[in-house]
Amino acid sequence: MNRRRTGGARVKATIYSIARELDISASTVSRAFSRPDMVNAKVRERILATAQAQGYELNRAARGLATGRTGLIGLVVLDITNPFFPPLVRAVERAASESDTSVMLLDAESGGQKAADQLKRLSAQVDGLIVASPRLATKDLQAAVGSTPTVLVNRSVRGIPSVTCxxxxxxxxxxxxxxxxxxxxxxxxxxxxxxxxxxxxxxxxxxxxxxxxxxxxxxxxxxxxxxxxxxxxxxxxxxxxxxxxxxxxxxxxxxxxxxxxxxxxxxxxxxxxxxxxxxxxxxxxxxxxxxxxxxPFEELGARAVTMLSEVSAGGAPGNQKLSGVYAPRGTTGKV
Amino acid sequence: MNRRRTGGARVKATIYSIARELDISASTVSRAFSRPDMVNAKVRERILATAQAQGYELNRAARGLATGRTGLIGLVVLDITNPFFPPLVRAVERAASESDTSVMLLDAESGGQKAADQLKRLSAQVDGLIVASPRLATKDLQAAVGSTPTVLVNRSVRGIPSVTCxxxxxxxxxxxxxxxxxxxxxxxxxxxxxxxxxxxxxxxxxxxxxxxxxxxxxxxxxxxxxxxxxxxxxxxxxxxxxxxxxxxxxxxxxxxxxxxxxxxxxxxxxxxxxxxxxxxxxxxxxxxxxxxxxxPFEELGARAVTMLSEVSAGGAPGNQKLSGVYAPRGTTGKV
DNA sequence: ATGACAAGTGCAATCGGTTGCATCGCATTG
DNA sequence: CAATGCGATGCAACCGATTGCACTTGTCAT
Structure with a gap:
């Protein structure tokens, strides 16, 4: 895995190893992955093929260092064992993966100072935060997320975009x-x-x-x-x-x-x-x-992700409101 | 946040900004965080204080690039909406946070080729993988995790450490x-x-x-x-x-x-x-x-994390077996 | 033919840590 | 007193991508 197959030497595949093999510059290889439209289609194809052959995997850490973005969003839930959250988590995860973003999960499990600390720590590691149903006091919440792009789910707080039901x-x-x-x-x-x-x-x-x-x-x-x-x-x-x-x-x-x-x-x-x-x-x-x-779990999660990317892009989406629907079933009967 | 407070200039706090302020080398600052015992206690304290004052946050991407490790483990669950998994997720998350590790969650949701692809993609981004109850065929599973340190939960596969019940x-x-x-x-x-x-x-x-x-x-x-x-x-x-x-x-x-x-x-x-x-x-x-x-969800999760760190360290823990306990309650009665 | 312009590519600096090795001061030892 | 050793620190080379800028080519209008 992750090694050159051609040539005896087993080295980790990087944009440089690809560039060397094709006798082009690493910049072009980099662009082939990050901004495909900037490189000639033929070259791009050769790059992709070589990458494949070498078992190249983009190094997220390196990209992160260079760009300042991690490709991660933090999803904070109040209590993952509460059945409200799993469907939401799933929805967020799916939506995020659409944009090649991964989800870091944080089970906050308490509303106290610890939750605030956890939140702060997490926020340093991710591009943005989706915080579901936090119990934190308004100002603690605002302080904890600081300037990290954040979207609240199922709660509305002045100054932070949210999607609620x-x-x-x-x-x-x-x-x-x-x-x-x-x-x-x-x-x-x-x-x-x-x-x-x-x-x-x-x-x-x-x-x-x-x-x-x-x-x-x-x-x-x-x-x-x-x-x-x-x-x-x-x-x-x-x-x-x-x-x-x-x-x-x-x-x-x-x-x-x-x-x-x-x-x-x-x-x-x-x-x-x-x-x-x-x-x-x-x-x-x-x-x-x-x-x-x-x-509407699916929708809540999907919107949250969309809004978060808007926030990250500098936008300031307002508060989105979805609606619940009454579903009469078996536990309601005549007096 | 994340800016210098002292001096008019607002720059992102790094080990360099700290080093400059204290007139020491960045190596020492770095060591103060990554190997505290290597630096003189007094110096360390000044470093920590300055870091605090500047609002320094370690840049994980930079560390990751340098060390080759991300501080992330991937947790793959078959279906997060299945009530079996949330408690496990919580246990893993808690155990991981003990060692300053974060959890990336992947809801595999299908046993097909897609699951294998997701797994492979995830495995490139993390230091190790905890895979719970995968449905993948044995060889697909082995192929997908490749050489990424992996611990299986609730499944046993030849060649991969596991913790089962x-x-x-x-x-x-x-x-x-x-x-x-x-x-x-x-x-x-x-x-x-x-x-x-x-x-x-x-x-x-x-x-x-x-x-x-x-x-x-x-x-x-x-x-x-x-x-x-x-x-x-x-x-x-x-x-x-x-x-x-x-x-x-x-x-x-x-x-x-x-x-x-x-x-x-x-x-x-x-x-x-x-x-x-x-x-x-x-x-x-x-x-x-x-x-x-x-x-024993708690135990399953905790062990998985422990074992994973052993694997990462080069060890080869075997397969741990825990035991379930019969709990007679209300749904069993006389004929 | 000439200048303007665009597309495609390369150069080199940069992101912020980590770490092997050299160095230095100081205490211990013979 | 010199030699030895050790703890603490600095130097500088990485890690692997991104990106502003400069440059080359080819195209097109003039």
Whole structure:
């Protein structure tokens, strides 16, 4: 591998070894790879052929040193084991590979100072950052990313481009659906304090409850962490609340609630209805399938990558808003 | 950021800018970072202080060019959306960060030629590769990784160090548990063709069935893909098989079976018992919780990283075997 | 024929570290 | 006191690409 095949000597293939073999300058070889249109088609072809023969692989470090860019983007997720993130990671990775860019993954796993440090360290190594659902305080976040081109996913912060998902219309629709099914007392299980998405969703549901023509009574519980366990533990209070339907911050939490309600002897959707958010894997593996608001993961990831390259190019894309779609499934039923 | 604070000129901080300010040579500055023990403690401290003051960040590309190493390892997973992988990714990432190494993630997502190409491309950019559960044919795999230091997770291939999880004892235990509960006709739902883990588990279960003193009758179904849908669709055949208990290739599949059985009007564990494997998130979010064989994700990831650094250092660690543990939970009941 | 212009190529400097080797000062030893 | 050794440092040559600039050719209009 990576060695010359012709001639006895086994040397690492570089643009120089190629140049020597073809008796041209290394600049031309370099350009054949980095700006193909600048070199004569015939020459380019001979270069490519020789490169192939020598097993040449471009040395990213050398390029990086010369250009100041690494060809890497950092993807920071709050918690890779949260089912929200894997589809996003996949989407980002695919989109990035389109532009010959690789993804460095950072599992931030905590919102504290450590997360900020990790972020800062990472940011020195990459061309840009995609930060998904960070819990960092606004100013810490701004400080941590510094001047590194950054795109936020699922959070909006002044001065940093972002791509978010606006679920308010879908949540209204979900609420209306519950009303239609006869629910009047509805419990909002609020997501984590410090989560931008959680406050967005809370506001959306509150606003819906306030403006709907039906006389719904909105009960709130939380904030709670977005985990199965938290949902499970919330079930007792939920059962006691008298609400017949629950709108949970996300699917993960919602699944926990379903499990916890079961423990309380309550079944879904017969005794209680519940609606999640995001449409993660869990939503479909739940029996019955979870009624939820689907998030466009693929699109979120792809846009983030596109926007990031715009930022890197000096642009300042605004904040893109996508929309969730309400998907009624098996966990919503009549009162 | 990254600029000198002292003196009007704003230049990028490098070992040279630090050296100049302290009137020492750049070599010493370099050594202060890469081999601290080689430089006088006092000098080192002044260097660190100046670096701090100038906002110096080591340029990885430059180091990489000089040393030939990138400080990156590539982590290749079969399918990041499969709940098996996120915990592993996290474990690898944490272990890697211990040694100041970053992780490049590649979601292989297919077993074909494309996967091989991706692998090859990635391998040129990293110091080493951790490849989890690849489906590539043995020789394609060997060819793709070439001479890049590689550690396999959850698969064993001649000539490549690996860390795997031996579940045979745990599966025997699981089988015995089923027998104890009165099950005699047990269905083995086989995992994907081409999956090393699947064949291991199949063999383990077969061997158990053959050697157990009880007169169990083992029915086999599959191979099927390791997805929820596949499990769901298998449920009909499972229901018809007359088996009262199912041992599924993994949890993901098992959850699908539970969902599908529900559709068939069969409930778990009352009508059928089922045991999964791996103990992924889904196992605990299922109601009732899935009886399964837990995999030591943390350990798998950590070992893989350790072994990889051994390989990089020229060693040839063998194949490490960890063990799963049978965890009876809610999906196994009396006949 | 002449100048203008464009395309294609080469030269050489540059990016920012690392490291083998030489050197120097100083302490230890005979 | 000279010789030896060692720890600490500097010198300078790399690592392998990119790129501004200069140069050569060929084409085309004048």
């Amino acid at each position: 606006d679920n308010s219309a879908a949540l209204r629709e979900a609420g209306d659906h519950l009303v239609e099914l006869g629910h009047r007392r509805i419990l909002l299980l609020r997501g984590p304090a410090g989560s931008w998405a959680a406050s967005q969703r809370t506001n959306a549901v509150r606003s819906w409850a306030q403006h709907t023509s039906a006389d719904v009574e909105l009960v709130e519980l939380g904030p709670v962490e977005a985990t199965y366990e938290a949902g499970w533990h919330a079930a007792e209070a939920i059962a006691a609340s008298g609400a017949t339907a629950i709108m949970a911050f996300d699917d993960y939490l919602a699944c926990g609630v379903v499990g916890g309600l079961d423990e309380q002897g309550l079944s879904v959707p017969d005794d209680r209805s519940i609606i999640g958010c995001d449409d993660v894997l869990l939503a479909r593996t739940l029996t019955p399938q979870l009624s939820t608001v689907t998030a | 031996d579940n045979s004892a745990a599966l025997r235990e699981a089988g015995d548990h089923l027998v104890e509960l009165g099950h005699r006709r047990i269905l083995l739902l086989r995992g994907p063709a081409g999956s090393w883990a699947a064949s291991q588990r199949t063999n383990a279960v077969r061997s158990w069935a053959q050697h157990t003193s009880a007169d169990v009758e083992l029915v086999e179904l599959g191979p099927v893909e390791a997805t929820y849908e596949a499990g769901w669709h298998a449920a009909e055949a499972i229901a018809a098989s007359g088996a009262t208990a199912i041992m599924a290739f993994d949890d993901y599949l098992a959850c699908g079976v539970v969902g599908g059985l529900d559709e068939q009007g069969l409930s778990v564990p009352d009508d059928r018992s089922i045991i999964g494997c791996d103990d992924v998130l889904l196992a605990r979010t299922l109601t009732p919780q899935l009886s399964t064989v837990t995999a």
